Amino acid sequence: xxxxxxxxxxxxxxxxTVLQAARENGIYIPSLCYHDRTGPAGKCRVCVVEVEGMAxxxxxxxxxxxxxxxxxxxxxxxxxxxxxxxxxxxSTGKHDCLSCEQNGICExxxxxxxxxxxxxxxHMADVKPEIxxxxxxxxxxxxxxxxxGRCIAGCNGTVVNEVLDFGYRGHEAxxxxxxxxxxxxxxxxQCGECVQLxxxxxxxxxxxRGKGRPWETHKVQTTCGYCGVxxxxxxxxxxxxxxxxxxxxxxxxxxxxxxxxxxxGYHFLNDPARLKTPLIRTNxxxxxxxxxxxxxxxxxxxxxxxxxxxxxxxxxxSSARITNEENYLMQKFARATIGTNNVxxxxxx
Amino acid sequence: MVGLAAAFGSGAMTNPIxxxxxxxxxxxxGSNTTKNHPxxxxxxxxxxxxxxxxxxxxxxRKIPITRFATIWLRQNLGTDxxxxxxxxxxxxxxxxxxxxxxxxxxxGLDELIKAVEKFTPEYVEHITGIPKEALVDAAxxxxxxxxxxxxxxxxxxxxxxxxxxxxxxxxxxxxxxxxGIPGGGINPLRGQNNVQGACDMGALPNVYTGYQKVxxxxxxxxxxxxxxxxxxSQPGLTITQMMDKALSGDIRALYIVGENxxxxxxxxxxxxxxxxxxxxxxxxxxxxxxxxxxxxxxxPSAAFAEKDGTFTNTERKIQRLRKALDPPGAxxxxxxxxxxxxxxxxxxxxxxxxLAVMEEIARITPSYCGINYERLERGGIxxxxxxxxxxxxxxxxxxxxxxxxxxxxxxxxxxxxxxxDEEFPLYxxxxxxxxxxxxxxxxxxxxxxxxxAPECFVEISPEDAKNYNVNDxxxxxxxxxRGEIRAKARISEELKPGTIFIPFHYAEAAANMLTNSxxxxxxxxxxxxxxxxxxxxxx
Numbered sequence: 001x002x003x004x005x006x007x008x009x010x011x012x013x014x015x016x017t018v019l020q021a022a023r024e025n026g027i028y029i030p031s032l033c034y035h036d037r038t039g040p041a042g043k044c045r046v047c048v049v050e051v052e053g054m055a056x057x058x059x060x061x062x063x064x065x066x067x068x069x070x071x072x073x074x075x076x077x078x079x080x081x082x083x084x085x086x087x088x089x090x091s092t093g094k095h096d097c098l099s100c101e102q103n104g105i106c107e108x109x110x111x112x113x114x115x116x117x118x119x120x121x122x123h124m125a126d127v128k129p130e131i132x133x134x135x136x137x138x139x140x141x142x143x144x145x146x147x148x149g150r151c152i153a154g155c156n157g158t159v160v161n162e163v164l165d166f167g168y169r170g171h172e173a174x175x176x177x178x179x180x181x182x183x184x185x186x187x188x189x190q191c192g193e194c195v196q197l198x199x200x201x202x203x204x205x206x207x208x209r210g211k212g213r214p215w216e217t218h219k220v221q222t223t224c225g226y227c228g229v230x231x232x233x234x235x236x237x238x239x240x241x242x243x244x245x246x247x248x249x250x251x252x253x254x255x256x257x258x259x260x261x262x263x264x265g266y267h268f269l270n271d272p273a274r275l276k277t278p279l280i281r282t283n284x285x286x287x288x289x290x291x292x293x294x295x296x297x298x299x300x301x302x303x304x305x306x307x308x309x310x311x312x313x314x315x316x317x318s319s320a321r322i323t324n325e326e327n328y329l330m331q332k333f334a335r336a337t338i339g340t341n342n343v344x345x346x347x348x349x
Numbered sequence: 350m351v352g353l354a355a356a357f358g359s360g361a362m363t364n365p366i367x368x369x370x371x372x373x374x375x376x377x378x379g380s381n382t383t384k385n386h387p388x389x390x391x392x393x394x395x396x397x398x399x400x401x402x403x404x405x406x407x408x409x410r411k412i413p414i415t416r417f418a419t420i421w422l423r424q425n426l427g428t429d430x431x432x433x434x435x436x437x438x439x440x441x442x443x444x445x446x447x448x449x450x451x452x453x454x455x456x457g458l459d460e461l462i463k464a465v466e467k468f469t470p471e472y473v474e475h476i477t478g479i480p481k482e483a484l485v486d487a488a489x490x491x492x493x494x495x496x497x498x499x500x501x502x503x504x505x506x507x508x509x510x511x512x513x514x515x516x517x518x519x520x521x522x523x524x525x526x527x528x529g530i531p532g533g534g535i536n537p538l539r540g541q542n543n544v545q546g547a548c549d550m551g552a553l554p555n556v557y558t559g560y561q562k563v564x565x566x567x568x569x570x571x572x573x574x575x576x577x578x579x580x581x582s583q584p585g586l587t588i589t590q591m592m593d594k595a596l597s598g599d600i601r602a603l604y605i606v607g608e609n610x611x612x613x614x615x616x617x618x619x620x621x622x623x624x625x626x627x628x629x630x631x632x633x634x635x636x637x638x639x640x641x642x643x644x645x646x647x648x649p650s651a652a653f654a655e656k657d658g659t660f661t662n663t664e665r666k667i668q669r670l671r672k673a674l675d676p677p678g679a680x681x682x683x684x685x686x687x688x689x690x691x692x693x694x695x696x697x698x699x700x701x702x703x704l705a706v707m708e709e710i711a712r713i714t715p716s717y718c719g720i721n722y723e724r725l726e727r728g729g730i731x732x733x734x735x736x737x738x739x740x741x742x743x744x745x746x747x748x749x750x751x752x753x754x755x756x757x758x759x760x761x762x763x764x765x766x767x768x769x770d771e772e773f774p775l776y777x778x779x780x781x782x783x784x785x786x787x788x789x790x791x792x793x794x795x796x797x798x799x800x801x802a803p804e805c806f807v808e809i810s811p812e813d814a815k816n817y818n819v820n821d822x823x824x825x826x827x828x829x830x831r832g833e834i835r836a837k838a839r840i841s842e843e844l845k846p847g848t849i850f851i852p853f854h855y856a857e858a859a860a861n862m863l864t865n866s867x868x869x870x871x872x873x874x875x876x877x878x879x880x881x882x883x884x885x886x887x888x
Contacts, residue, residue: 136797137797157395160395189783191387220654223662224542225542225654228538228544228662228663229366229388235674237674240674242654251728253365253662260387260783261798264797265786265792268636269655271794274635274677275647275678276677278646279644280646281644294646295690298690298693301645302602305629314600314603315600315602315603318547320542321541322606323683323703324547325659325703325706325707327546327550328558329683329706330683331552333691335572336576337695338694339578339580339581341580341583342554342586343554344552344587345553
């Protein structure tokens, strides 16, 4: 199917929305309440566009492509409408970016930047921070919430933990946990789905606070080291330290979702108790040793026992925690170097 | 894995995780999925909530996923063969099984029919405590689905009858034609990130990579060629057997990498004696674990974020691990340490990178033959992958089973090795929590996780709490024939009267002081899930 967006002729898939088609082709249409995983919500109306031959403005997140469609994303009318919506959002919350953790990866900020909003057009309401600090890993500031509903859609539709919902009405509307109890006292299992889906600084990783700006980090995609699901994760690294972990969007098996351990259980990497040097036991206590000394001692003793009692007097426990390549080398070490099939790991335990 | 290998010729999850949302019926047993595999639990919950799937949960505990279940069967501990045979009894009686499938794809139906004959709903109710009507409903629901998926975990395998339990589930899946179809299959959920890969790589006493048998001369010849030395022909010993041989002095040295048997193994007093009996113990790990403390030499290694390589997940998908950090101090990657040590012992191992190791693995492993890092850059690949143009195999046993025809195995009920008696009147079952992981080496370094799950506890039903005069939060002493621990009571509706639950993560109150090391005779898995204990309020 062929359509035109912003004067570019594109081949797109049937059933796609205009917003999806634009994104796939690297064309920016501002949006807030839409997320690939939670789908169109049609709430924020930031993604409006004009379509030739159709009256009025249309939300591109819910508008399906059709043959020959001509989409205009930057007409005066579109930009005016988008500015109005964003200015209203900015006026109803506490959207000051200075120390906000989301600064640099905030979608509201991106939209304001795109629209060239230097100073919000309306008087910013005297909004006080409304913080819920009760959870171990998730930090909420309702004053930065734009009620887009992505967190609620994720909690109920993706991970199906069914904790978050909208509570109250009209001006009082807000995101609540269970029957509006603090998150730390709710049934929340802190999977962080809401954190990952929040477009602003309203729901953020508590552990990341003050650890560094997004642009100071680099991301490395890898596989989670906990259970056997093999979730794909991005490690956010600053100065040889993990300061955040997010689920990799768009890639299975997890498609961005994670559990509390995978997302937040990374302290051990930089724990001061990590072993940093080989240790040799002498007279009942450990002393530090060089690699040469330690490995020579091991080699000497294993060779001696092998000579005295045969290779089957030695056993090797490999590990369900190390890589395939390392497991391969471990069994090769047992079988080729030592000469025993006494190699196993804790699959049964 | 032994059970699945016997039935189908290969022991692994048969279907991809994404298939869960294609199932009409999902049967979860022996898996506290929301706690131990939360991301997979989301698939189950979405299937039920949005795709109209029906969920059957069979578990002695009222685990959270039961909230989504159409039918929850609460069996007595260690009676799995009985309810599974009972379901098949109903399915055969009512002719609900897939006759065409059974005829063309399987052998051994007659033996199975004979074996399940006595497992009438009344008999099942008597042994398992599952009401006969509920059993019949579950059997009809499972058999009526065009695609039904079975998911299980250690609650099925960690019994002396573990292999029989798995064989019975395999029987059930084959009987209803659920093997080799999208949304079907029998799917063991693996507990550790690379337990599948460690098995695939031949870190097992009886097989090389890709489950090639060590006692097959042709395969041994291939390894000899690849390695330049003749490997031994007799299968070796499992961990639990090695522990016994350590105690008897037949094994004099152990080299333990990335494991903590001093918390994770059953009957810890015995483990300590075994490790104490060793002449030389080498432990390679990232922390000074309870096991490392007993070592002669401790070698510091790199954690998952500090190295390149691959992991194979529970659905047989090989995925990349990428180095993001430098290891601390002088710590080195495990591969680097192993190669260095091997070379010092007189057998040179030298590889430029993990990529070069994978090249060697692909050369000698039919099921990993098509795996290389260039392809993995574009995404994970499911084994078997038999060539670089082969797309991988998300769903096993499509047209035929790995071993040709699927084999029904007649199984009979074997009660747990230890049952409650006067002295030890309660059942103990063990498991994991959402907020801690295995022996806690990693998770217990997180202040947040420790704040949520700070210490061991004993879950006890309100009825037992009343009988034993136990208040919530009160310190309990739990004793078995093998040891005793102390932990606070947590009164919980999840448990059935007569059974208590203890998470095994905590070294200071290690549930495995109590557990029974009796083994499944085929798989050598200890019976962690059932033993007999007594509780009293500690003085």
